[in-house]
Amino acid sequence: MQMKLKALLGLASALALSSALPNAAKAEQLTLCWAAWDPANALVELSKDFTAKTKIDMKFEFVPWTSYADRFLNELNSQGKLCDLIIGDSQWIGGAAENGHYVKLNEFFDKEGIKMDDFVPATVVGYSEWPKNTPNYWALPAMGDVVGWTYRKDWFEKPELQKEFKEKYGWDLGPPKTYDQLKQIAEFFQKREVDGKTVYGASIYTERGSEGITMGVTNVLYDWGFQYENPKKPYEMEGFVNSPDAVKGLEFYKALYDCCTPPGSSNVYMVESADAFKSGQVAMQMNFAFTWPGLYKDEKVGGDRIGFFPNPAEKAHFAQLGGQGISVVSYSEKRDAALQYIKWFAQPDVQAKWWELGGYSCLKAVVNAPGFASSQPYAQAFLDSMAIVKDFWAEPSYASLLQDMQKRVHNYVVAGNGTAQEALDGLVKDWTEVFEEDGKI
Amino acid sequence: MATPAPIARRVRGLSDRAIAWAFIAPAITLLLAINIFPLLWAIYLSFTNYRANRPNAVVEGVGLRNYERVLTDPDIWQAMQTTAHFVFWTIVLQTVIGFALAYLIDRKFRGHAFWTTVILIPMMLSPAVVGNFWRFLYEPQIGLFAYAASMVTGIPTSEIRMLGDVTLAPWAIIIVDTWMWTPYVMLICLAGLRSIPDYIYEAAEVDRASGWRQFWSITVPMALPFIMLAVLFRGIENFKMFDMVTLLTGGGPGSVTEVASITLKRTAFESWATGRASAFAIILFVAVFGLANIYVKALNKVKQR
Known part of the structure; x- marks a missing residue:
């Protein structure tokens, strides 16, 4: 009986080791949660540069719009660890901030020299601030939409x-x-x-x-x-x-x-x-x-x-106003890596590429650049629209x-x-x- | 078959009762974990102001306030009326058509096995598939349903807005549910019809009872417990109807197709009024459980006749 027990324990240990070893060798991986739509595909493409630069793998959890809010608000409310980064809808910001779902980014922005003045003001108010019109930032404007x-x-x-x-x-x-x-x-x-x-x-x-x-x-x-x-x-x-x-x-x-x-x-x-x-x-x-x-x-x-x-x-x-900001989920165990992604995403050259790939950048340096309005047939209409945005309640x-x-x-x-x-x-x-x-x- | 005594003895120190408990313990544990505990927890939450989207907020007892709000909310009563309309008409149509189909299939005509299989196809499909499929059928510009209805009525297809019209939308859902689940009722009725012994009909023939008399005096009474069983199953299922309505109308136009389960989902997972939603869920549970119990007692009486 004792021999059998020893053999079983040995087998279990071997199995545990064999499954743990590849994990140890794996690079860090971040999961980014968003809606399943065209800009998400552009973000997958864009994020390859981040992986190449940092060796941090990006995993994506994209959910169709019809179940986007249900799925991710449940995830946040249950304090789940699925998402390290989330591109949450603009109206979620009040609830996510007050209920502690998002990491407050003010200190991080100050430390890394990320200035909210560099972004289109309406997107900062709409996607990042809670309470509105106060310098309390919970997201980096990610995808302008209107x-x-x-x-x-x-x-x-x-x-x-x-x-x-x-x-x-x-x-x-x-x-x-x-x-x-x-x-x-x-x-x-x-x-x-x-x-x-x-x-x-x-x-x-x-x-x-x-x-x-x-x-x-x-x-x-x-x-x-x-x-x-x-x-x-x-x-x-x-x-x-x-x-x-x-x-x-x-x-x-x-x-x-x-x-x-x-x-x-x-x-x-x-x-x-x-x-x-x-x-x-x-x-x-x-x-x-x-x-x-x-x-x-x-x-x-x-x-x-x-x-x-x-x-x-x-x-x-x-x-x-439509669109979203990108936030770090406070329940993530990979907060540093997630912040690293936000720092990378805020860079002007990354934002410029984001626009080229089909994402709508909110960075002034991109949208106010000479030639932006004529860069795509819809760019002028986008600029004109972003200048007149108003959003629904963003209360909890x-x-x-x-x-x-x-x-x-x-x-x-x-x-x-x-x-x-x-x-x-x-x-x-x-x-x-x-x-x-x-x-x- | 009982566990032979020697087997029990071979497992040192374990009595037959202990072995029996060991076998049923996993099932009971699962039942407690995923059925009983959530039910008790929901009962507890129904007396609080708990909101699932505010995990850090203080949870306070509110007594019967959630129940009072649910029972005095006109929107909830509207949803209950919509549910009752849906349940009533689907059951009537499915029972009548299902029994008629079972009666025909029971005649055992040539090819009846093939037609039985064909009739059963809708209930084998996923509700998601059926919902999307019927959305296209109801489409006023390209939908076959609108085209057929236009041929029959002479109304232009663009005017046949099954999902967007306040009067037609509830019937659009009833039609889809009837199309999908009548085969299920038919199957149960068929089992009932086939359980009637032939000698009863033979005795009726000897007594020169007409076909009509045989139908009302033998077929219907003897198949009645099965019909009632089908009504019970469909009634419980349709009281919980959610997926089909969500796919077809989302509860609209306005709120004319917003059945109770959709209101419950919106209260629980959109308004995040978890305490109130729990109270609503408990009220629905008690209503369904109570009605089902009364019905089962009636069913047993019919069986004992």
């Missing part, structure tokens, strides 16, 4: 369409400067025969399940005068969220949805909107700027056939606030229940409850 529009330049340039449009609306068919113009163009193209095919006016965000319709409707609401709160009294929302101007904005979005979207557009977000454009269904498409490089390269609708324009103006001029309770807005807005715009005033009044009630529960009011 909602903008693409249009079918080839259709817009058709002489017969230009003539007909001018006769009907009295102005030249071209990228719209205001939302009223955008609606006129959308109405003009709705159910029109173009190149032997029935086409539609515009594809806009209407998705119900995650954040889609909110990311769409806010573009319009901001321009009509919607404000999240009283600028002089935080969390006072009555008369700001549901102001007469905000109501008009919401009514406009519904009118645009009703008049000018393709049939079956009741659950459209980034992928569906890009698909509607790529399949030649729509004259214009609302989408985040990250989709533009891919659309520009598209064989059927890209190249000379596509144009880009920032969100049109109305009473005000804003665009919904952002998910509840988002969920309330999804429900209220979808219920009015897509389901057609009630009025815009009722929807926004309901939203004020819901948001007040959330902030009361948080002890903020």
Whole structure:
């Protein structure tokens, strides 16, 4: 019996040793968590330089957008060690900072000479700061993104369409400067025969399940005068969220949805909107700027056939901020290596390559460089859009606030229940409850 | 077969009872770890203000406040009504169509085995596949469903917005669930029909009972326990319906297809109101458990008749 026991112990020890030895020989490895999309592929390519320079292997955990928040917020909340670095959504910053999920980077930035003044101010506020507009940094701006529009330049340039449009609306068919113009163009193209095919006016965000319709409707609401709160009294929302101007904005979005979207557009977000454009269904498409490089390269609708324009103006001029900052997860056991990655990523030459590969750099040295605006056909529209960004709440309770807005807005715009005033009044009630529960009011 | 006594004796110092415990201990441990403990923990959380996204916050007892909020929340009652509508109609349609199909298949016509296999295909598919597949079928511009419906009704395909219309969206989900799970009901009903001994029908023939009389006096009563079992299984499953609704409508348009499980998921993992979500989950559990118990008692009575 004792002999057998000894043999078993010996075997177990040998197995343990054999599995431990290769680990000892392995270089350090960092796991970076992000969404599965085109820029993530560009980051994989870019990170090869980091591995070559530091011998630190990079492993990537990319999750589709539909489950991105669920997956990674669960990971952070459970204090998991899966991600050493995370490129988290801009709205997570408040919760991640207050709940200790991200490492505060101020000391590190000071030590390494990384200055937030070197980055586009809106991205610093949107992706790095919590509380907002205070010098407390939890992320390095990584991927600038903003909602903008693409249009079918080839259709817009058709002489017969230009003539007909001018006769009907009295102005030249071209990228719209205001939302009223955008609606006129959308109405003009709705159910029109173009190149032997029935086409539609515009594809806009209407998705119900995650954040889609909110990311769409806010573009319009901001321009009509919607404000999240009283600028002089935080969390006072009555008369700001549901102001007469905000109501008009919401009514406009519904009118645009009703008049000018393709049939079956009741659950459209980034992928569906890009698909509607790529399949030649729509004259214009609302989408985040990250989709533009891919659309520009598209064989059927890209190249000379596509144009880009920032969100049109109305009473005000804003665009919904997207994008993310890169943070070090405080539960990571490889904090030094993760900080090393951030230091490397902040370098101007790395940021320049990031833009070349398809990522949207937030570094001023890149975006303000001579020739940047003409470096890609969409670069000017991106710059113009980034200059007018505004973001959704970034409070720790952002998910509840988002969920309330999804429900209220979808219920009015897509389901057609009630009025815009009722929807926004309901939203004020819901948001007040959330902030009361948080002890903020 | 009982463990032979010599085997027990060979394992020194272990009684038969100890050996029995050793065998069932892993299963009981697993059951406790992944079923009983989470249930007890959820009951505890339902009386607190715990939020899973704030691990460092102080957890305080809130008494029955979470239960009160859930039971007085109009959105939750709306979700319960949506769930009830969905469960009722799916069960009615699946039971009627499933039983009718089982009755036909039981006739044993030529090729009945082939058709049985064909009918069973939908339930063998993954709900994710079915959800995506039906999204395309319902697509107003290219979907076959819209095309077929347009042919029958004369309404243009672009107007047939199954997933975007407030009236049609709940029915769109009912149609998909019925398409997918009617075969399951059919299978159980078929087992019931095949369990009826032939001599009962032969005796009825001798008594000159009509086919209609045989159906209502023999077939239905004798297959009833099986039908009730199918209704129980489908009722419990559909009360928990989540994946199909998420894939098809995400709960929209507005909230017209937001069933209870979606509201629960949003409360737990989007609002992160873990305490309130736990209270909601316990209420749902008690409701399903209570209804299922009443139903099982009725089922046993039918069986004993």
